[in-house]
Amino acid sequence: MSEKKCVIIGVTGGIAVYKICSLVSSLKKQGYDVHVLMSKEAEEFVTPLTFQTLSCNKVITDMFTIDYTPDVHHISLAKKADLFVIAPATANVIAKVANGIADDMLTTTFLAANCEKLIVPAMNTQMLMNPITQDNLNKCRKYGMHVFESDSGYLACGDVGSGRLPEPVDIEDVVKELLEQDKFLKGKNILVTAGPTSEAIDPVRMITNHSTGKMGYAIARAARNMGANVTLVTGTTLQADMRDVKMVHVVSAEDMAEAVLSRQGDMDCMILAAAVADYTPVSVADNKIHKTDGDMFIPLKRTTDILETLGKNKKPNQVLIGFSMETENMVARTKEKLKKKNCDYIVANNLKEKGAGFGTDTNIVTLISKDTIEEFGILSKYDTAIKILKTCLEEK
Numbered sequence: 001m002s003e004k005k006c007v008i009i010g011v012t013g014g015i016a017v018y019k020i021c022s023l024v025s026s027l028k029k030q031g032y033d034v035h036v037l038m039s040k041e042a043e044e045f046v047t048p049l050t051f052q053t054l055s056c057n058k059v060i061t062d063m064f065t066i067d068y069t070p071d072v073h074h075i076s077l078a079k080k081a082d083l084f085v086i087a088p089a090t091a092n093v094i095a096k097v098a099n100g101i102a103d104d105m106l107t108t109t110f111l112a113a114n115c116e117k118l119i120v121p122a123m124n125t126q127m128l129m130n131p132i133t134q135d136n137l138n139k140c141r142k143y144g145m146h147v148f149e150s151d152s153g154y155l156a157c158g159d160v161g162s163g164r165l166p167e168p169v170d171i172e173d174v175v176k177e178l179l180e181q182d183k184f185l186k187g188k189n190i191l192v193t194a195g196p197t198s199e200a201i202d203p204v205r206m207i208t209n210h211s212t213g214k215m216g217y218a219i220a221r222a223a224r225n226m227g228a229n230v231t232l233v234t235g236t237t238l239q240a241d242m243r244d245v246k247m248v249h250v251v252s253a254e255d256m257a258e259a260v261l262s263r264q265g266d267m268d269c270m271i272l273a274a275a276v277a278d279y280t281p282v283s284v285a286d287n288k289i290h291k292t293d294g295d296m297f298i299p300l301k302r303t304t305d306i307l308e309t310l311g312k313n314k315k316p317n318q319v320l321i322g323f324s325m326e327t328e329n330m331v332a333r334t335k336e337k338l339k340k341k342n343c344d345y346i347v348a349n350n351l352k353e354k355g356a357g358f359g360t361d362t363n364i365v366t367l368i369s370k371d372t373i374e375e376f377g378i379l380s381k382y383d384t385a386i387k388i389l390k391t392c393l394e395e396k
Helices: 017-029 047-054 073-080 091-098 107-112 124-128 130-142 168-179 214-225 251-260 306-312 332-340 381-393
Strands: 006-011 033-038 082-087 117-121 153-154 160-164 189-194 229-234 246-249 269-272 279-281 290-292 293-296 301-302 319-328 345-350 362-368 373-379
Touching: 006 017, 006 107, 017 033, 017 047, 017 082, 017 124, 017 168, 033 047, 033 073, 047 362, 073 107, 082 107, 082 168, 091 107, 091 117, 091 130, 107 293, 117 130, 124 160, 124 306, 160 301, 168 214, 189 214, 189 251, 214 229, 214 381, 229 251, 229 319, 251 306, 269 381, 306 319, 319 332, 319 381, 332 345, 332 362, 345 381, 362 381, 373 381
Parallel strands: 006 033, 006 082, 082 117, 189 229, 189 269, 229 246, 269 319, 319 345
Antiparallel strands: 153 160, 279 301, 290 293, 345 362, 362 373
16 A cells, blocks of 8 residues: 555666666556656666656756755655665666765665665676675675565576566565565465366366456465465466465365365465355266257356355454455345355455456455445555455454
């Protein structure tokens, strides 16, 4: 949840500078107050005007400029920052910040800042692996800075190896984790389910649903950012595996049931956001598909009701949170499900509402417990996840 948090992004002279345009744009769109500081070398790759347009803030490159505000720039910005990111971080700037050198606006502000700091190296493989650079990175870690390791791959110089700047979406993921200061879930074991399950009809066809997994993944990410040990049991989606989350990939409803139920005893909280198929073909092996006058009938049997089974076997102090997708009588039906399945909370939404349901980046949910009904309104799925976790699990 951005809450107008201030992120300073220091950009130094590497070809990967262009990737940071996407990072700045994304953070700004989500409500963060983004300020960009550029080294003189960075200006050779991307103009300050580009970052100024994307951040809606003046890009400062000169310590001695007088055309902005009467503040001492590096001090005022340093005081304002909740997080300072240097990306791409060249070997040169890493050497400077590791040794307290402050000879331009970027490094001066970095030295003055008393916030979380993130270094994202990007350079030639041999430069990165040079013992001097590695010593400087270790020195940064010793002083409490966070280092997000470079990716490996094809580099601009033509080499193949480590030193590639991570993708903006991955840097953003680290940014959000570092900005989340409320670690109230630290030490808690939380299991989340996400995505669709798929039931094979025959070796070619299957029964599935429209779930993309976005809501479940957002919950897993938010729980991780708040300090939890997260296990994510996920059906097949287009979502990338998450850093520092135990990923368990499944296909069918019975696969998911086995993965979830076998872990119940180890969990403090279980959040079932997956869209699980209620039925599966009786026998794929026997290919029991019946045809009558051109119509096809597939014998089905019910799959394990994971939520109900968890509710029947819920441990003392274990929190169980379900999801309910309805198209009518949402609150009444959800209350019935809450009682029948022995849940502590159910997150309900109406698939007919614009901005809610499958495939969207937003959601509109109502959180229902035995005694309360709370409407969250339209939020991003990540912000929805934070509200669910804080409402259900934060000690009052």
